[in-house]
Amino acid sequence: MPIDIYSKRLGINRCYVIKADGCIMIDTGPPKSGRAIEKWLKTIPINPQEIQLIILTHGHADHVGSAMSVKKITGARIALHEYDKDMFESGDIVWPSAVTTWGRVARVLFRPLTPLFRFPKGKVDVVLRNEGLSLVDYGIPGKVIHTPGHTPGSVSVLLETGDAFVGCMTHNSFPFRLSPDLPIFAEDLPGLRDSWRMLLEQGVETIYPGHGGSFSPDDILKALS
Numbered sequence: 070m071p072i073d074i075y076s077k078r079l080g081i082n083r084c085y086v087i088k089a090d091g092c093i094m095i096d097t098g099p100p101k102s103g104r105a106i107e108k109w110l111k112t113i114p115i116n117p118q119e120i121q122l123i124i125l126t127h128g129h130a131d132h133v134g135s136a137m138s139v140k141k142i143t144g145a146r147i148a149l150h151e152y153d154k155d156m157f158e159s160g161d162i163v164w165p166s167a168v169t170t171w172g173r174v175a176r177v178l179f180r181p182l183t184p185l186f187r188f189p190k191g192k193v194d195v196v197l198r199n200e201g202l203s204l205v206d207y208g209i210p211g212k213v214i215h216t217p218g219h220t221p222g223s224v225s226v227l228l229e230t231g232d233a234f235v236g237c238m239t240h241n242s243f244p245f246r247l248s249p250d251l252p253i254f255a256e257d258l259p260g261l262r263d264s265w266r267m268l269l270e271q272g273v274e275t276i277y278p279g280h281g282g283s284f285s286p287d288d289i290l291k292a293l294s
């Protein structure tokens with residue numbers, strides 16, 4: 070079964086649409102990205118209504134901020150892990166903990182931007198649990214895997230092709246990192262490292278981050294060593 074991957078940059082974020090027998094979307098960018106996503110969907114060979122599921126890699130505002138707009142455009146159901154569900158459903162903006170020096174500086178610098186990240190409260194339709202979720206019922210040869218560390222409820226999508234969509238298990242673009250590495254923000258860095266090892270053992274070929282372009286697992290193996 071051919072699998073097509075489409076990627077869209079939304080400010081500093083990236084979202085993805087994956088099409089095989091079915092169609093899903095991963096992340097939705099920061100608040101107010103709905104119109105940009107709607108325009109983008111017209112440029113790729115996907116009918117917005119084909120998208121059945123929106124998987125949010127975690128509950129931070131720059132990933133979930135436009136989920137309700139995308140739901141309106143596509144009619145898709147929204148999936149998020151139970152541990153991050155409250156962030157989305159309360160509309161609260163949670164600034165993540167810094168784990169690098171630049172992370173600590175960036176946290177102070179970015180904090181005044183909080184109003185830009187305000188988003189309307191959402192509603193999760195599919196609550197993801199620690200055991201993950203097969204995507205076969207959605208026509209996608211792959212699965213959702215619980216990969217905690219950046220947040221307690223972070224998840225990744227791994228396709229049978231080895232393509233892995235990992236949200237903020239890595240940062241690979243300005244203003245975070247200039248090359249693929251571990252994220253500058255994480256609630257549990259040792260846990261994040263464990264999640265990476267567990268994911269890589271499952272045969273990852275290409276990593277698609279929530280910030281920055283795709284890269285090979287070798288780059289992350291270096292960061293883990």
Ligand SMILES: [Zn+2]
Nearest residue numbers: 127129219237
């Ligand atoms: Zn995040």
Ligand SMILES: [Zn+2]
Nearest residue numbers: 129131237279
């Ligand atoms: Zn992010």
